[in-house]
Amino acid sequence: xxxxxxxxxxxxxxxxxxxxxxxxxxxxxxxxxxxxxxxxxxxxxxxxxxxxxxxxxxxxxxxxxxxxxxxxxxxxxxxxxxxxxxxxxxxxxxxxxxxxxxxxxxxxxxxxxxxxxxxxxxxxxxxxxxxxxxxxxxxxxxxxxxxxxxxxxxxxxxxxxxxxxxxxxxxxxxxxxxxxxxxxxxxxxxxxxxxxxxxxxxxxxxxxxxxxxxxxxxxxxxxxxxxxxxxxxxxxxxxxxxxxxxxxxxxxxxxxxxxxxxxxxxxxxxxxxxxxxxxxxxxxxxxxxxxxxxxxxxxxxxxxxxxxxxxxxxxxxxxxxxxxxxxxxxxxxxxxxxxxxxxxxxxxxxxxxxxxxxxx
Numbered sequence: 279x280x281x282x283x284x285x286x287x288x289x290x291x292x293x294x295x296x297x298x299x300x301x302x303x304x305x306x307x308x309x310x311x312x313x314x315x316x317x318x319x320x321x322x323x324x325x326x327x328x329x330x331x332x333x334x335x336x337x338x339x340x341x342x343x344x345x346x347x348x349x350x351x352x353x354x355x356x357x358x359x360x361x362x363x364x365x366x367x368x369x370x371x372x373x374x375x376x377x378x379x380x381x382x383x384x385x386x387x388x389x390x391x392x393x394x395x396x397x398x399x400x401x402x403x404x405x406x407x408x409x410x411x412x413x414x415x416x417x418x419x420x421x422x423x424x425x426x427x428x429x430x431x432x433x434x435x436x437x438x439x440x441x442x443x444x445x446x447x448x449x450x451x452x453x454x455x456x457x458x459x460x461x462x463x464x465x466x467x468x469x470x471x472x473x474x475x476x477x478x479x480x481x482x483x484x485x486x487x488x489x490x491x492x493x494x495x496x497x498x499x500x501x502x503x504x505x506x507x508x509x510x511x512x513x514x515x516x517x518x519x520x521x522x523x524x525x526x527x528x529x530x531x532x533x534x535x536x537x538x539x540x541x542x543x544x545x546x547x548x549x550x551x552x553x554x555x556x557x558x559x560x561x562x563x564x565x566x567x568x569x570x571x572x573x574x575x576x577x578x579x580x581x582x583x584x585x586x587x588x589x590x591x592x593x594x595x596x597x598x599x600x601x602x603x604x605x606x607x608x609x610x611x612x613x614x615x616x617x618x619x620x621x622x623x624x625x626x627x628x629x630x631x632x633x634x635x636x637x638x
Contacts, residue, residue: 373449463537490537
C-alpha cells in the first residue's frame, strides 16, 4: 500500500481537476463585432448572426435621429459626413438620407459615424409641374415644400429613387457651384449605351449594369464624362449582421429603385407606390437578405409617369396633379398643403423661407 504525504495528495488532486476542466467545452469568446457585446453564435448558412445594424434611410424626426422607425442615438464624438465632407451633428436635417452602422440592441442603437449622401448634385436644368430636372435626373418635389428654385441653381437632392429612375426628393439643399455627382443604378441598353436616370455616361464599364454606383465628372453636351466611380452594390461589410433599408421596391421584387439587390422576402414582395422598409441580415459576403418587408405609411406619394422616364424631354413629368403649372420667373410651382391627402407628416417637411433647407 502506497502512502502519500499531505503535499503529494494535494498536488495529485490539483492535477486531476485541471485535467477534468480541460476536457469541458469552452464557451465562445465575445469578439465584440459591431459593438454588440453579444457572444456570437456558430456560423450557419454563411451568415455570422452577429454584428451591428446597417441602416440606410431618411431622417424623419429628431430626438437622437429616427430612421426607418429606429431611434439611433449618437455619441458626442460621433463623426458626420455630408457627401464626403466633414460636418457637425447639428448639420443633420430632416430629409437627409443617411447610411450608418449602429451597435446595440434594436431598442438601444448607437452610431459613432453617420454618412449622409445625396442622389444628385448639379444644376437645375428645367422646372416642370411639381418637379425639377437636375443634371438630367427627374426629381419629384411632392415630398418637400419647395420655394424659388431657379433654372441654373446648383443644388444637392436627397431622396429615394423609384424603379423608373425618378428621385422622390425628401430634401433639397443649395450648394456652391463645383463638384457634380449622380448616384443610382446603371442601365445599359442594346447598343451598349450606359446611363443613370436616362443621362448617358462615358467612361463607365458596361459590366456594372444594374449595380448601384456613385459617379463624379463633368457634363459635356448630353453626355456625362465620368472621372470617378464608386461601386455601392454592397453597402455593408463583414462587421454588419443586421440591416434596415428604405426604398421603393421594383414590381417584380428583389431590387430597390436605388439599385440595391435584396434577396429573401423581398423577392416574394411586389413593388408599389409606397416606400418600404426592408429588414433582415447581411451575409459574410455583403449580400442583403430580407426577412421582412413592410410599407412606410408615413410617406405616401403616388407614382406618376410610365415605366420609363425621359429626363430631358418630360414636360408632363407629373401630370394630373391639380394643374398648378409653373410660376413666372422660372420658379417652381407651390404645392397645395396636402394634395390628395398626401404627406400626413408635412409639418416636419416644411421649407423655411430661404435656402431651401428643411426645418427640424
